[in-house]
Amino acid sequence: MSLQKFIVRTLLKLPDNLLVKMSGGKPRAIDGRILDARAQFLAAQGARQPSITTLDPATARAGSKNGLALLDGALHPGVEVSELQVPGPGGPMDARLYLPAGAQGPLPGLVFFHFGGCVIGDLDTCHVFCSMIAGIAGCPVLNVAYRLAPEHKFPAQVEDAVAAYRWANDNAERLRMAPGRIGVGGDSAGGYLSAVVAQTAKREGFVPPALQLLIYPVTDWNWKGGSMD
Known part of the structure; x- marks a missing residue:
């Protein structure tokens, strides 16, 4: 330390x-x-x-x-972490899979997107938090590093989030997830991306997320108010 x-x-x-x-x-x-x-x-x-x-x-x-x-803690005990890549519209995306102790599958799963205004952040940003979700909820978690602005302009981030979620459903067995029982989640910008994945699923007709774990998500463009203060 x-x-x-x-x-x-x-x-x-x-x-x-x-x-x-x-x-x-x-x-x-x-x-x-x-x-x-x-x-x-x-x-x-x-x-x-x-x-x-x-x-x-x-x-x-x-x-x-x-x-x-400076604030990071230890990974949740017993959670197994592995590195992988997820195909995306702009090329392979780095990702991490968190499996709870003794996971046999298929289990309900979660595709997670980190915070950072779609400008900052990477797989380490919510590394410990993803391990906590996997360990406490007992579900596999796929943490995805989507493309960031300004190098990759909107809607690159949305396209990556949609692609990652759809890939997880198509490869659920590999991830020890149950097809059709996969949710999306994230904090701040990650919550926004999760909500848009759900909206896109409804609009385009692919399998919708089983749930949305939206942690202080960006849901409008009004940057004033108690929650922002």
Whole structure:
């Protein structure tokens, strides 16, 4: 563990009142809900850094990767992780398959897309989280690295998400997933991509996702409001 990671983890173990004091002095309330003291502390530290929207993509990606590494935990016990590639409209996409301990299949599965505004993020972004889903829910999880902007302009990300989901259904046995019982999920931009996969399935008539795991998804273009604050 790096010294920086050790310091961050030690600070996050401080009592809530101290963390709040170090983050502006008062608990932050949004829409009648009190923000967790650790989340408030991390948000306060992040506010001292340049806004990610002011950075070029390479710098934003590196900063995000380094910041997330400070908070990363261990993989869920017993989850088996393997690397693979998924065919996509722009070429092969890197992916990771997370299998719960003792998985025999076919099991309900999940195709997961990471956050990052479709600009930042990679397979490591939600690596630990995907292992937790697999281990706790007892389902295989396919984590897909879709193409990113600005190198790959819209709708490349949507096309990749749709292709990955359809490939998972066509190759369910290999993934130890049950055809027709495969869901889509993701956080932020990943939630947006998941929702669009479901909409595309309805419009084009292919097998729809069995469920949508949408974690603070982007669902409109109104960037103001309590959740964004």
